Amino acid sequence: MGVTRRGLIGGAAGAAIATGAAQAKKKPAPRTADVIVIGAGLAGLAAAHDVVAGGRSALVLEARKRVGGRTLNQPIGGGKVVEIGGQWIGPTQDALAKVAKELGVGTYKTFNTGSNVYYRNGILLPYRTDTPGLGAVPPDPSGGADAEQAIVKLDNMAGEVPRDQPWAASSAVEWDGQTVETWKQNNLATDNGRFLLDVGIEAVFAAEPRDISLLFLLFYIAGAGNETTPGTFERLINTADGAQDSRFVGGSQLVSIRMAKRLGKRVILGAAARRIEQSRSGVRVFSDAGLVARGKRVIVAMAPSLAGRLEYHPALPALRDQLTQRFPNGSVIKCEAVYDTPFWREAGLTGQAVSDASPVRITFDNTPPDGKPGVLLGFIEGTAARVYTRKSAAERRAAVLNNFATYFGDRALKPNAYYEMNWSTDPWTRGCYTGFTPPGVLLDYGAALRRPVGRFHWAGTETSTIWAGYMDGAVRSGQRAAKEVLAKL
């Protein structure tokens, strides 16, 4: 069973929010606010909240008929949900934690008790996650140590990267001149170590080491901390104490849904912005629903590649436009199978696998907090997502369940329900988890990432200096953009 592209908005909140399409039927009068925000993901909603809290008016235009951007709850019956978009929260993701707390959205630990599974060259090796060493690195006899020394090196290099201007690192020219693949070839000695780094990169970026600039990886690592805690690669890949540490009660989209509810009629759904104009006196945003929004400033809260598809008047400066040509989104298909119970727990397994099989190389236990039904989550990432996007849904399902069975036994072959979300096909997302940069882009275009263009301001997780690419970075980016705008109003 697939998921419709437009997805769902939580019932009560959905009803409270105006839809542009409905308004279009009555030929809407122009809407006016000080700040027009484009995109009702976490970034746009956080921006609008802070604008309003700062005493100015805001209007949020959202293309989809739901809020939450790259987060999306999937109902699985009995009032329960699983996330088929971004879902976790971990230590140092303070901005997201604060917003969730304000809104009464609780968290709980990702299931992490027992052994993970390491599947490599046809051999299945369960391993305790509480063994000494770097938690997420399987104790592969040859590759584990190799991967660990590489991670230490990467962390040290990341320590030299200024979060707000990675292009200013003293080795930036060297690091932005090469792919992560090249660095891997030169700095890991074993096949197994290289494999572990591959899986780590795919899990973090939904892209391949060859796709990504080494400097971008280091920037990403540097951001995996908070104002007082340096980032580490471990914090990106770990479950306990890492970016996969905890989950949201009610699903991660609930944060956005409550943020939108708080904003009420300021959020307009089904209103895809197409054209943004600025003049000396203000801005106008033209959207699909026939809605024209007028204001003083615009905050574009979208991934850079999608932001580049809007029509701007006057046209954007060369650097900003070309940046949007150079910031592709990753490739991921998120797959979830629902069972009566999390049967792998009985076998002493966490539900987490690291594997060289295809298409699913990373899995998690995604069971709701009360322990039922059992949900296995598998990611198809990077090249595998690009290959499997062309297969039929039935072929994908069969391949994914086959992987699950390899890791957790044949009971995995018969789920009660199966969901998948291919974010690359979603017309308002076009790839997850995040935008990344190939070599050369941060050096020559990085300065255009956040720099406002007159009355146009840029938000979205990719613009964050901390936890870029994560929900936390999205919230931070919206708050920063709101601050920028409030200072000008």
Place this chain on the structure above:
Amino acid sequence: MGVTRRGLIGGAAGAAIATGAAQAKKKPAPRTADVIVIGAGLAGLAAAHDVVAGGRSALVLEARKRVGGRTLNQPIGGGKVVEIGGQWIGPTQDALAKVAKELGVGTYKTFNTGSNVYYRNGILLPYRTDTPGLGAVPPDPSGGADAEQAIVKLDNMAGEVPRDQPWAASSAVEWDGQTVETWKQNNLATDNGRFLLDVGIEAVFAAEPRDISLLFLLFYIAGAGNETTPGTFERLINTADGAQDSRFVGGSQLVSIRMAKRLGKRVILGAAARRIEQSRSGVRVFSDAGLVARGKRVIVAMAPSLAGRLEYHPALPALRDQLTQRFPNGSVIKCEAVYDTPFWREAGLTGQAVSDASPVRITFDNTPPDGKPGVLLGFIEGTAARVYTRKSAAERRAAVLNNFATYFGDRALKPNAYYEMNWSTDPWTRGCYTGFTPPGVLLDYGAALRRPVGRFHWAGTETSTIWAGYMDGAVRSGQRAAKEVLAKL
């Protein structure tokens, strides 16, 4: 003196071509043709011509108020022009040569008599272009041989790359895993050799070695020939017998202008396509000028990054959409200074310089065929274009003329006229010379470059297997797309 963004269409031909804007005033009826072509550059015009020649009807929608895409004539008085876009033709560019001949557009040799200038570390070294060795490589005592051995290596590797599917080369994974920069660091031993390769890459791609996948470079080299002649890097960079061998009488845009004239009212200017729909029965294209064009097939004849900015219904498949996120255009500002005479010729100079100064590292004599007025042409490419795009036109002009004076003497400081074209700011181009791919893209997305999506077909020089990125590739791509479409009609 700058050039207006919308540019010019040649007078008589311009008058003969309908403009969408004018039609919009009278609420145009839907236009209908078998094939709707988007883009009136060489690719779109060639496609439309072949569709019509094949007995089917075609309509070409062009966003600009001129034809010619990335070619553009700049009048310099006395009925003469210089090109401020693509301009040269060379051996093996047979498709372009054939079209030009049919249309009566003649060619003449690029001025190449005397010595080139090599400027490096503050030292000016004139050198004969007819010395033995690879024509375009300056006889630098340390770097020349180094660059030559690198070029021989690249040519050999390119010989292993299938033009129509570079991702199928036996070393494709290795070559698409690294930047040209990485390969350069590993395969050239001297600073001067590396510098020469840098300038060569910048001159060919208007991008830096770190921006580009090694496999893409090899694909490009492989394409620099014809059906019976293997491509070589030398043919990309050489003047005599290379891609800069000859020029068009009346300017390169004249080819497009005459192609458009031949198509007559089938070409509609000022009609930017925004949305393309396909159904079981046909296609509809909605454009800015209020024009709706209906037909059976669409040929999108635009660079991939710009094609990605159209709205498609149904939405494009993941691979095609994500390809358009990963195919950025290069960065170039083309600068031309007009003098009474080509005074450098008197000093025995060709007007061609290779330099490590900034911003202009490559120059040419761009004097009209009758030898007056004298025109010097300088390119600001890659990083230099990204830096200089933020400076004022006056600053750019001063810096460019200063470079010209360094290479050719102080008479260069006082031109009678000065023109520049920053293709990255042009809203309908957003970068020249061409789209290129960073690492990883050809491997995972290459197959989506030409593969039609139902009734949508793809043209544009980037889709050519021969001379991709050049005017010849544009013509070939249009002809191939027409063939594809005719087979379906």
